[in-house]
Amino acid sequence: MTARLTGVLRTYRLLASVAAPFAPLLLSRRLKRGKENPARLGERSGNSNIARPEGSLVWLHAASVGELVAALPLIERIAARDVNVLVTTGTVTSSELADRRLPAGVVHQFVPLDAPRFIRRFLDRWKPDLALFVESDLWPNMMIETSRRDVPMILINGRLSENSFKRWRYLPRTIGNLLQRFDLCLAGTPADASRLSELGAPRVLTSGNLKLDVPPPPADAERLRDLSDAIAGRSVIAATSTHPGEDALMIEAHKRLRGNFPGLLTLIAPRHADRGSDVAALAQAAGLTAALRSRGELPKRATDIYVADTMGELGLIYRLAPVVFVGGSLVRHGGQNPIEPAKLGAAILHGPHVWNFAEIYGALDGARGADAVLDEDRLTAAFAALLNDPQACARSATAARTTVDALGGALERTLQSLDPYLMHLLLPQRGGARHA
Numbered sequence: 048m049t050a051r052l053t054g055v056l057r058t059y060r061l062l063a064s065v066a067a068p069f070a071p072l073l074l075s076r077r078l079k080r081g082k083e084n085p086a087r088l089g090e091r092s093g094n095s096n097i098a099r100p101e102g103s104l105v106w107l108h109a110a111s112v113g114e115l116v117a118a119l120p121l122i123e124r125i126a127a128r129d130v131n132v133l134v135t136t137g138t139v140t141s142s143e144l145a146d147r148r149l150p151a152g153v154v155h156q157f158v159p160l161d162a163p164r165f166i167r168r169f170l171d172r173w174k175p176d177l178a179l180f181v182e183s184d185l186w187p188n189m190m191i192e193t194s195r196r197d198v199p200m201i202l203i204n205g206r207l208s209e210n211s212f213k214r215w216r217y218l219p220r221t222i223g224n225l226l227q228r229f230d231l232c233l234a235g236t237p238a239d240a241s242r243l244s245e246l247g248a249p250r251v252l253t254s255g256n257l258k259l260d261v262p263p264p265p266a267d268a269e270r271l272r273d274l275s276d277a278i279a280g281r282s283v284i285a286a287t288s289t290h291p292g293e294d295a296l297m298i299e300a301h302k303r304l305r306g307n308f309p310g311l312l313t314l315i316a317p318r319h320a321d322r323g324s325d326v327a328a329l330a331q332a333a334g335l336t337a338a339l340r341s342r343g344e345l346p347k348r349a350t351d352i353y354v355a356d357t358m359g360e361l362g363l364i365y366r367l368a369p370v371v372f373v374g375g376s377l378v379r380h381g382g383q384n385p386i387e388p389a390k391l392g393a394a395i396l397h398g399p400h401v402w403n404f405a406e407i408y409g410a411l412d413g414a415r416g417a418d419a420v421l422d423e424d425r426l427t428a429a430f431a432a433l434l435n436d437p438q439a440c441a442r443s444a445t446a447a448r449t450t451v452d453a454l455g456g457a458l459e460r461t462l463q464s465l466d467p468y469l470m471h472l473l474l475p476q477r478g479g480a481r482h483a
Contacts, residue, residue, distance in 0.1 A: 050220075050223075050224055050227065052191070052224065053218075053220045053221045053224055055218060055220075055221040056187055056191070056221055056224060056225075059187055059188075060163055060187070060188060060191070063161060063162045063163060063188055064162060064163055064164070066162065067160075067162035067163075067164055067165065070091065070092060070160055070162065070165075073160075074088055074091055081139065081321075082138070082139060083139065084139055084142060084157070087142075087157055090156050090157040090159065091157055091158075091159055091160050091165070092159060092160065092165045092168065093159040093164075093165040093166065093167070093168030093169035093170075093171075093172065094168065094172075095156060095172060095173075097154055097156070099172060099173055099174065100131040100152075100154070101131075102130075102131055103130060103131060103176045103177075103472035103473070104130075104131045104132070104133055104173060104174065104175050104176055104177075105125055105130055105131065105132050105133070105175065105176065105177045105178075105179065105469075105472070106132075106133045106134075106135070106173065106175035106177070106178045106179065107121075107122060107125075107132060107133070107134050107135075107178075107179040107180075107181065108134075108135045108136075108158060108178070108179070108180050108181065108184065108189075109134065109135075109136050109141070109181040109182075109184070110136065110137055110138075110141075110181070110182070110183075110184035111136060111137060111138045111140065111141045112138070112140050112141045112144055113258075113384065114136075114141075114181040114182050114184065114204075115134070115136055115141050115144055115145065115148075115181075116144070116258070116261055117181065117182070117204055117256075117257040117258045117261060118134075118179075118181050118203070118204070118257065119148055119149075119261065120257070120260055120261060120262070120458050121203070121257060121458060121461060121462070122134065122149065122150065122153060123150050124458070124462055125465075125469065126150045126152065126153055127150075128469060128473065129473075130469060130472055130473070131152075131154075132150075132152075132153045132154070133153075133154045133155075133156065133173055133175065134149060134153060134154070134155050134156070135155070135156050135157065135158040136155070136157065136158065137157065137158050137184070140358055142155060142157065143358065144359070147359075156169075156173075158186075158189075159189075161186040161187065161188045161189055162188065163188050163192060166188050166189050166192040166193075167192055170192055170193065170196060170198075175193075175198055176198065176199075176472055177198065177199050177201070177468050177469075177472065178193050178198050178199070178200045178201070179201050179202075179203050179465075180200065180201070180202050180203070181203055181204055182203075182204050182205065182206045182235075183205070183206045183207060183211070185202075185225060187225060190225050190228050191225075191228070193228075194228040199230045199468055200228055200229050200230055201229060201230055201231045201232070201233065201464075201465065201468070202229050202231070202232040202233060202234075202243075202248075203233045203254075203257070203461055203465075204233065204235050204254075204256065204257045204258075204457070204461075205232050205233055205234040205235060205239055205240075205243055205251075206234075206235050206236075206239050207239050207242045207243055207246070208381065208402060208403065209238075209242075209402060210402075212242040212245075212246070215246055216246075219246065219247070222246045222247060223246060223247030224247075226243065226246055226247045226248040226249075227247055227248070227249055229248060229249070229250075230250065230468075231250050231251075231252070231464065232248045232250065232251045232252070233252055233253075233254040233460075233461055233464055234251055234252065234253050234254065235253075235254070235255065235256040235257075235457070236253065236255075236256065236405075236406045237253050238405070238406070239253075240252070240253045252464060254457050254460040254461045254464060255454070255455075255456055255457030255460055255461075256406075256407070256454070256457050257457045257458060257461065258384060258386050259386055259407075259451060259454050259455045259456075259457055260455050260456070260457055260458040261386070261387075262390075263362065263365075263387060263390040263391045264359075264361050264362035264365070264387050264391075265362050266360070266362035266363045266366055267363075270360070270363060271363055271366060271367075273345060274345065274346075274363055274367060275367060277345040277346050277347075278312055278346055278367065280310070281310045281311065281312045282308045282310060282311045282312070282434055283311075283312050283313075283314065283367060283368045283369065284300075284301075284304075284311070284312075284313050284314070284368060284369075284370055284371075284372075284430050284434070285313070285314040285315070285316070285364050285365075285367075285368035285370070285371045285372070285393075286313070286314070286315050286316070286371070286372040286373075286374060287315075287316040287361055287364055287365075287371055287372070287373060287374060287383070287388070288316065288317075288318040288361075288373060288374040288375055288383035288384070289315060289316070289317050289318060289326075289372075289374035289375075290317075290318055290374055290375050290378050290380050291322070291325075291378070292377070292378045293372075293374045293375075293377050293378060293398075294315055294317065294322075294325075294326045294329055295329055296377060296423045296426060297313060297315055297372065297426075298313070298315075298329055298330050298333050298335065298352060299333070299423055299427075300313075300423065300426050300427040300430060301313040301335065301351060301352065302333060302334075302335070303427045304427060304430060304431060304434070305351070307431065308431075308434055310348070311351075312346055312350065312351070312353060313351065313352050313353070314353050314355055314364055314367070314368055315352060315353070315354050315355065316354075316355040316356070316360075316361060316364055317354070317356060317374075318374060318375065318383065320341065320356045320357060320358055321356075322356070323339050323340075323341050323354045323356025324339065324356075326352070326354045326356070327339055327352070327354050330351065330352040330354075335351035335352050336349050336350050336351045336352070337350070337351065337352040337353070337354060338350045338352075338353050338354065339354050339356055340353065340354060340355045340356055340357050340360070341354075341356045341357055361387060362387075362391065365387060365388045365391035365392075365393050366391055366392075368393060369392075369393060369394060369433070369437070369440050369441075369444070370393060370394040370395075370396065370430060370433045370434070370440055371388045371393040371394070371395055371396070372395075372396040372397065372420075372426065372430075373385050373388065373395055373396070373397050375400070375403075376397040376398030376399065376400050376401050377398030377399075377400070377420075377422075377426070378398075378400065379400050380400060380403075381400060381401065381402045381403035381404075382397060382398075382400060382401030382402065382403045382404050382408065383403075383404075384404060385397065385404060385407060385408060385411060385417060385447075386407065386451055388447070389411065389416065389417075389444075389447035389448055389450070389451040390448060390451055392444045392448060393444055393447070394416075394417075394418075394433055394440045394441075394443035394444045394447065395411060395416065395417035395418070395443070395447055396417070396418050396419075396420055396426065396429050396430070397417060397418075397419055397420070398419070398420060398421070398426075399419060399421055401419075407451075407454065410450050410454060411446075411447055411450050411451075414446045414447070414449070414450040415442075415443060415446050416443055416444070416445075416446035416447030416448075416449070416450045416451075417443070417447060418443070
C-alpha cells in the first residue's frame with residue numbers, strides 16, 4: 048500500500064491546483080513561442096475531440112522526440128496484438144513525429160498540464176487499463192491520480208542520472224512515495240536500476256536501453272540524392288545535436304582544417320532547429336560562407352558551413368558524413384545519442400560530458416568505435432586524423448556499428464516483462480467489453 052502523501056507532495060498539489068486557473072495565460076505565452084498547437088490547446092487541460100476506443104487501452108507517456116523514438120518499436124509491437132494504444136507527449140515536435148510515425152489506429156494526445164483537475168479529466172475520458180512511462184518524465188499529480196485508480200503503472204527504459212539521484216536524496220520520502228506507485232521499473236542500465244532501487248522503487252529489473260533497438264533514422268531518397276550530388280567530390284565532416292558553444296568550436300575547427308583539406312564542407316545540425324540562423328551568423332562572422340537548409344538551400348561549391356536546421360533529417364547527415372561529432376558533450380549537457388550515427392556507418396567523436404549515455408559511450412570508446420576529445424585542439428586533430436586515413440575511419444565506423452548491435456535486445460526483454468500485463472488485457476472481460 049502506498050504511503051500517505053508527504054508534505055512536499057501535498058504542497059505541490061495545492062500549488063498546482065491554485066495555478067490551474069492561470070493555465071490559459073501560460074499556454075498563450077507558449078503558443079506565441081511556437082511551443083503549442085493552437086488547434087489542440089484543450090488537450091492540455093484534459094479535453095479531447097477524439098472518442099475513446101472500445102476495449103482495453105494501454106497509455107504510454109513519452110516526454111518528447113527522443114523518448115517517443117525509443118518507444119516506437121514497442122508501440123508497434125503492442126498495437127500489433129490488437130490492443131488499443133494512447134500515446135501522450137509534451138512538445139509540438141513530438142506531436143509532428145507522432146503524426147508521421149505512429150501505427151494506424153494509435154491515438155496521440157498532448158499530455159495535460161500537471162494539475163489535479165486536468166489529470167482527473169484526462170483519466171475520466173480515457174480510462175487506461177495500463178500506464179507505461181518512458182525514461183524519467185514523472186509528473187507527481189499524473190502518477191498520484193493514476194495510481195489512485197488502481198491502474199498498473201510501469202516505468203520503461205527507466206533512466207535516473209547521477210545528478211538527479213543526488214538531488215532526490217535530499218527528499219527521500221517524496222521520491223520514494225512516487226516510485227512505490229510503480230508495479231515494475233524496467234531500467235535502461237544496471238546503474239539506473241541501482242539508483243531507482245535505492246530511492247525506493249519496489250521492483251526493478253534491468254531490461255536495457257530501447258534506443259539500441261530503434262531502426263536507423265530514415266532518409267528521403269530524393270533529398271538524399273540531391274544533397275549527395277551537391278557535395279560530391281568534397282571532404283565532409285559533421286556535427287549533430289550541437290548546443291550553444293559547440294557550434295563556434297566546429298566553425299573554428301573548419302577554419303583550421305580547410306588549409307589541408309581544400310573544398311572541406313562542414314555540416315552542422317543544431318539540437319534545436321530554431322538556432323539555425325544563429326549558427327549561420329557565427330559562420331559569417333568568422334569569414335565563412337553559410338547556407339541554411341530550412342530556406343531550401345543546397346550547399347554550393349563556395350559553401351563552407353551547411354546548417355541543417357530542419358527536423359527529422361539526421362538520417363541524411365549520418366549517411367553522408369564519414370565522421371561526426373555528437374554534441375551536448377563539449378558543454379556540460381550530458382551528451383546526445385550516439386546510436387543513430389553508429390548504425391549508419393559514421394565514425395564518432397564526442398566530448399567528455401556524456402553521462403546521459405555513459406554506458407554506451409564507454410562501450411564505443413572501448414571498442415574504438417568512438418573517440419573522446421577534450422577541447423577544440425583535440426577535436427580538430429581527431430577530424431584531421433580520420434580525414435587523412437579513410438581506412439581508419441572505416442574501421443572505427445565498423446566497430447561502432449558492431450558494438451551497438453551487440454548491446455541490443457532491450458525491446459524483447461521489455462516485451463517479455465510486459466507480457467503478463469498485456470495478456471491480462473486480452474482476456475475476455477466479464478460482462479463484455481469493459482469500456483464499451
